[in-house]
Structures are given as structure tokens and as C-alpha cells.
Amino acid sequence: MPEPKQTKASPTMADTDIAIVRIAPETSFKNKAYEALKEAILKMDIYATPEPVMLDERALSERLGVSRTPIREAIAMLEQDGFVKTVPRRGIVVVRRTKAEIVDMIRAWAALESMAARLITTTARKKDISSLRDFFKDFSDDRLPQDNIEEYSRANIAFHQALISLSESPVLVDLTNDLLLHVRGYRQLTIGRKDRTATSLPEHLGIIEALEARDTELAEKRARDHTLGLAAYVEAHGQELFT
Amino acid sequence: MPEPKQTKASPTMADTDIAIVRIAPETSFKNKAYEALKEAILKMDIYATPEPVMLDERALSERLGVSRTPIREAIAMLEQDGFVKTVPRRGIVVVRRTKAEIVDMIRAWAALESMAARLITTTARKKDISSLRDFFKDFSDDRLPQDNIEEYSRANIAFHQALISLSESPVLVDLTNDLLLHVRGYRQLTIGRKDRTATSLPEHLGIIEALEARDTELAEKRARDHTLGLAAYVEAHGQELFT
DNA sequence: TCGTGGCATTTGGTATGCCAAAAACGTAAT
DNA sequence: ATTACGTTTTTGGCATACCAAATGCCACGA
Known part of the structure; x- marks a missing residue:
């Protein structure tokens, strides 16, 4: 077989790619x-x-x-x-989740995120890792997270999602997104809680540093412990949220 | 409101709990x-x-x-x-999964299972941990796993599911079961592969030992590395399975 | 022979109608 | 007033009919 090039068969149709886009599938x-x-x-x-x-x-x-x-x-x-x-x-x-279920989900989230951190240390580009800091660039000693909880909470979520995405693992991304949807049912009340916010930012930076240093074990540990910390927090202080 | 006790209203119905089970919901x-x-x-x-x-x-x-x-x-x-x-x-x-997707799923599985191991070291009873060995009691030097791949593969899956169950975390259990369903699409060809089977059993025993010793970090590491090993194996030798 | 046009078929998408179980309501008997 | 019982209403489950897009087949014609 002489392999007639990769070009299309019909000579009647011009090969000049007139930008035809797959017509809108008009979702059902x-x-x-x-x-x-x-x-x-x-x-x-x-x-x-x-x-x-x-x-x-x-x-x-x-x-x-x-x-x-x-x-x-x-x-x-x-x-x-x-x-x-x-x-x-x-x-x-x-469906309404019980506190135990939420804590359980956060633990699973911790597991997935720590694996993501592990993978990132071996595959992600330095540049992409460093850009994770951007999520927190609007916060400083002059503008503390504790004083802008709403905004910090959003940055927090965005950071975690970006982190997981860096793993380039669709499964990890999808699973954590699903978990987050359930956990987030608590309109910031948990994740953005004031007393936790103070320790949150330094921990995030610690994770980023470990990733940049390509320290697989440390990055994994920090990612895991950070999120497990949230789980422990909810377990200890989340009573009032569950009637 | 005088709060008329928590007891049921109607005095005509005896409160003696005769084991009535919610009539068969006759699944749809x-x-x-x-x-x-x-x-x-x-x-x-x-x-x-x-x-x-x-x-x-x-x-x-x-x-x-x-x-x-x-x-x-x-x-x-x-x-x-x-x-x-x-x-x-x-x-x-x-849906047919690509090799990359399967590997990805196994990694997520590894993440969840290592978290399960972690939890088990702090909550499970010694007795329950030890009983994990039962899954492999039919194998020995006289009856090697490699020579009974089909049977060992089933024991293998059962062991992993029992392990996760010990974590008493419904979320971990459900997520890993879902993942396993997808991964198992390969009728033993991967998990029960002969060359991996030889190292599989000792690794399992190692996990059990770490759990019994309540060594959280070690148990987590062994559980993770064991399953990540499978991921690496599939990634390296799974070509022929994907046309 | 090959390409073209159109009709029949296939296939998922959607609307509708009816059914039975369960709850809500109402009424009559005690 | 309360209980018992029958009727109405509500609600999800299921079957069915029709639609429109995509495909395949086939006859017709250059």
C-alpha cells in the first residue's frame, strides 16, 4: 500500500480549512x-x-x-x-449530611489531595507550582485573611482546586470536586472560620514550598495534615451547624 | 408547651419492640x-x-x-x-478506559487506601486487623499464589475491600468500590498477573503488621506503595490490554 | 461507474396519560 | 372530643406515542 498521504480523499472538497466548528450540540x-x-x-x-x-x-x-x-x-x-x-x-x-459524614468526606479529600501533592513533585513545572501563590497575593500583614473571610474562603477553595489540577490527574480532580461540592454546603461557615483562617495561609505556603523543593514526602505530609486539620476542626467545632 | 414526653402518642399501640422490619420496598x-x-x-x-x-x-x-x-x-x-x-x-x-485512565484510577485508589490504613491504626480493633490474614490462609509455600492466580486474585480484592471497610469510613469504602469496579474491567489480567503475584502477598502481610503495630506512618506508606506499585506495573506492562 | 438526492429506518429526546400507594382530609359513630 | 373508617388528593413509577436528527439504502442520472 503506497500510503496516499494523510490528505482527505474527495478532490471535490477544498482542503482549505474554512474554520468549521462542530455545530452546537444544543444540550438536552x-x-x-x-x-x-x-x-x-x-x-x-x-x-x-x-x-x-x-x-x-x-x-x-x-x-x-x-x-x-x-x-x-x-x-x-x-x-x-x-x-x-x-x-x-x-x-x-x-440530602442533608451529618457532621460525621462531612468529616469523613474531608478526610477522603485529604487523601486525594496528598496524592495530588505527591504527583506534583514529580511532574509539575516549577512555574506552575509557584503561581499557586497568586491566589493569596491580595492578603498580607496589612490585609489579613481573618478580616476578609469571605474573600479568603474563595481564594482558599480556588487554591485547593488549582493544586489538585496541577497533578494532571482527571480522576483526582473529579473526585475532589465532587467532594467539595458536598462539603461546601456550609456556606463558608466551616472553611472560612476565623480561628482557622489564621493558620491556614502559612500552611498553604508551606505546601507550596515543599512542592517547589520537590520533596515528595514532605509535600504529601503537609497537604494531608493541612486538610486533616480542617477535618479535626469541623469534628470539634462543627456541632452548631447540625441542629 | 408541657412537652408530653418523647413516647409515641397512641396508647393503643404497644411499645414493645416486636422486630418489625420495614416491609420490602419492592425495588423499582x-x-x-x-x-x-x-x-x-x-x-x-x-x-x-x-x-x-x-x-x-x-x-x-x-x-x-x-x-x-x-x-x-x-x-x-x-x-x-x-x-x-x-x-x-x-x-x-x-465506555472504554485508556491505560492512562486506569493508572490514574489506581493512584486514586492508593490515596484512599493509604488514608484508610492511617485511620485503622487509630480506631480498629486488633482482632479485626489480624483477621485480615484469613484471606490468605489458603496460600502457603506448598500452595503458591502464582499457581492459583484466579483464586488469589479474588482473595486479593476481598482483602483490599475488607481493609478499607476497617476504616469505618463510608466515603472511603464507596469511593474505592466505585474505582475498583472500573479497574476490574480487566478480568484479573492485571491484578492477578503472575509476576506481580509473587511480591503481592508479602506486601499485604507487611501492611497488616504495620496496622497491628499501630504504626500510622508506616501503615500508610506500605498501603500506598503497594497499590502505587500496581499502578506502575500497569503503566509499564499494560500495553497489550489496550489494543 | 460514481455521485447525488431523497425516502425509509433507526435512535435518543420529550410529552402525556394512567396507575397504585400513601398521605391528607373529612365525616360519622362512640 | 376522639377514634375509626372511607374518600379525595398527592406523588412517584411506568407505559406509550410522537418528534427530529442521523444514517443507510436505493434508484436515478451524468
Whole structure:
């Protein structure tokens, strides 16, 4: 076989790449509903009210202007994610996590993040590691994290996600993102808590330094201990959050 | 309000707890279909054929004797799990993982398992730890794992799952089970590979010893390194498995 | 022979309607 | 007033019908 080059077959079609972009796949109602409901669930403060939050298929289908079918499929997906639980002939309830579950999730998060740190020391570029500091460049002795908790909390989350991303491990990224979605149900109340914020920034910098030094074991340990610290904190001080 | 005690209201119903179990919820077709399809997907050797494996909603609904609706909901769930991917107007394709993805998953597994080991050293009972040895009691110098790969492979999986369970962390258990389902798509070809089997058993025993000694750091390290070893092995020798 | 156009088929997406279980409501008997 | 019981309503589960996009097949014509 003479291998007729990699060019396309038909000579009738000009090979001049007129920028044709794969036409918009027009995501389905099912996926739209999934995204909409997921966002709505994450946005609401599930732990504010003592009584369980219920969803109604028919009401949702009206509000979103679609039939029940795509709604039900979206609900099925959310149930897989662990955000809701449908009880036959009863209703769909938004799942509330117990303190123990949240602590458990944070521990798993710690495990994944420490592995990410480990991988980063062997593969990431110095430049990318150093740029992790940028998340905290708006904070200093003149502008303490404790005094801007809301903002610091966002930077905190962004830092952790960027850190994991540096591992270039899709699995670690996806798993931690899922965990974070659940943990974040606590609108900053935990992660951005004032007394922890003070120690948080130095620990982050310590992690970055270990990564830059390519000290695999140290980076892993610092990443792990930092997040386990959060777990211990929630376990010790998170009572009031769970009615 | 005088708070009329926590007892149940109706005096007509005896409070004597006669073990009534919540009547069989008669799991829905949706869940039955989900389980059936999941098992079918796991049972088939996805990597045997080069061409993609497709599923057909209507065919499935006929074979399972239900309508398309519960089938579609089951498919939606499986898609969340990452087992299938539905392409609009094209079909439902059973997802095939690349070698890199499998390696990635094993690394995540290693992360979770090492955290489990860590937790076990602080909470599990000695007795439960020691019983982990039972999984390998059928193997000895007279009956080497290498000569009973199929059987050893099952013991291997069971050991790892039991290990994680000892952590008493539902999140770790669930996450690793999910990962294992994906990784196991390789019918023993990887985990039970002969050349690795020889070193596997001693490593397992080493993990158990560290757990018994309550040596948190060592147990964590051994658990991690053992599974990372598998990842490295697959990365190095897993070429032939991915067409 | 090869390319073109169009029709039939296949396939997932969505809307609708009905069903049964369970809860909510109401009413009558004690 | 309270309990018991029957009726209505609510709610998720499931089946079915139809739609539109993508594909494949096939006849027609250069």
C-alpha cells in the first residue's frame, strides 16, 4: 500500500480549512435540568431549616417549562451524585449530611489531595507550582485573611482546586470536586472560620514550598495534615451547624 | 408547651419492640434495570473487541420486559457512574478506559487506601486487623499464589475491600468500590498477573503488621506503595490490554 | 461507474396519560 | 372530643406515542 498521504480523499472538497466548528450540540433538557437543579440545590442553605427540603417533580417541570420525563432523569442523576434521595410515593428529599459524614468526606479529600501533592513533585513545572501563590497575593500583614473571610474562603477553595489540577490527574480532580461540592454546603461557615483562617495561609505556603523543593514526602505530609486539620476542626467545632 | 414526653402518642399501640422490619420496598424497575445493566456491563469483557460496544434502549426494554422509561433512567445513572456515555441520536456506548485512565484510577485508589490504613491504626480493633490474614490462609509455600492466580486474585480484592471497610469510613469504602469496579474491567489480567503475584502477598502481610503495630506512618506508606506499585506495573506492562 | 438526492429506518429526546400507594382530609359513630 | 373508617388528593413509577436528527439504502442520472 503506497500510503496516499494523510490528505482527505474527495478532490471535490477544498482542503482549505474554512474554520468549521462542530455545530452546537444544543444540550438536552435532561442535562439542562440536571445543571439547573444541581445549582439550585448547592445554592440553597440546606442546613438552615430543620425540616427536610422536598422537591416536587410536577412543580419543577412547570417551573422549568419541560415535561416530567427529563426532570425525572435529572433527578436520577442527582441521586447518583448523592444530592437527593427519592422515596417512593413520598417525595424527593434533598440530602442533608451529618457532621460525621462531612468529616469523613474531608478526610477522603485529604487523601486525594496528598496524592495530588505527591504527583506534583514529580511532574509539575516549577512555574506552575509557584503561581499557586497568586491566589493569596491580595492578603498580607496589612490585609489579613481573618478580616476578609469571605474573600479568603474563595481564594482558599480556588487554591485547593488549582493544586489538585496541577497533578494532571482527571480522576483526582473529579473526585475532589465532587467532594467539595458536598462539603461546601456550609456556606463558608466551616472553611472560612476565623480561628482557622489564621493558620491556614502559612500552611498553604508551606505546601507550596515543599512542592517547589520537590520533596515528595514532605509535600504529601503537609497537604494531608493541612486538610486533616480542617477535618479535626469541623469534628470539634462543627456541632452548631447540625441542629 | 408541657412537652408530653418523647413516647409515641397512641396508647393503643404497644411499645414493645416486636422486630418489625420495614416491609420490602419492592425495588423499582428503574433500580432493577440499573443493577442488571451494571452487572452486565461489568461481566462483559469490554476490551476484548476493538469496535465500540453499543446498547439499544428499545432492545433492552424488550429483554428486561419493561418500558423504555425506567431503562432510560437507569442509563442516566450509569452515565453518572461513568460506565456508559449516550450520544444524542447515535446511541449508548459502553465506555472504554485508556491505560492512562486506569493508572490514574489506581493512584486514586492508593490515596484512599493509604488514608484508610492511617485511620485503622487509630480506631480498629486488633482482632479485626489480624483477621485480615484469613484471606490468605489458603496460600502457603506448598500452595503458591502464582499457581492459583484466579483464586488469589479474588482473595486479593476481598482483602483490599475488607481493609478499607476497617476504616469505618463510608466515603472511603464507596469511593474505592466505585474505582475498583472500573479497574476490574480487566478480568484479573492485571491484578492477578503472575509476576506481580509473587511480591503481592508479602506486601499485604507487611501492611497488616504495620496496622497491628499501630504504626500510622508506616501503615500508610506500605498501603500506598503497594497499590502505587500496581499502578506502575500497569503503566509499564499494560500495553497489550489496550489494543 | 460514481455521485447525488431523497425516502425509509433507526435512535435518543420529550410529552402525556394512567396507575397504585400513601398521605391528607373529612365525616360519622362512640 | 376522639377514634375509626372511607374518600379525595398527592406523588412517584411506568407505559406509550410522537418528534427530529442521523444514517443507510436505493434508484436515478451524468
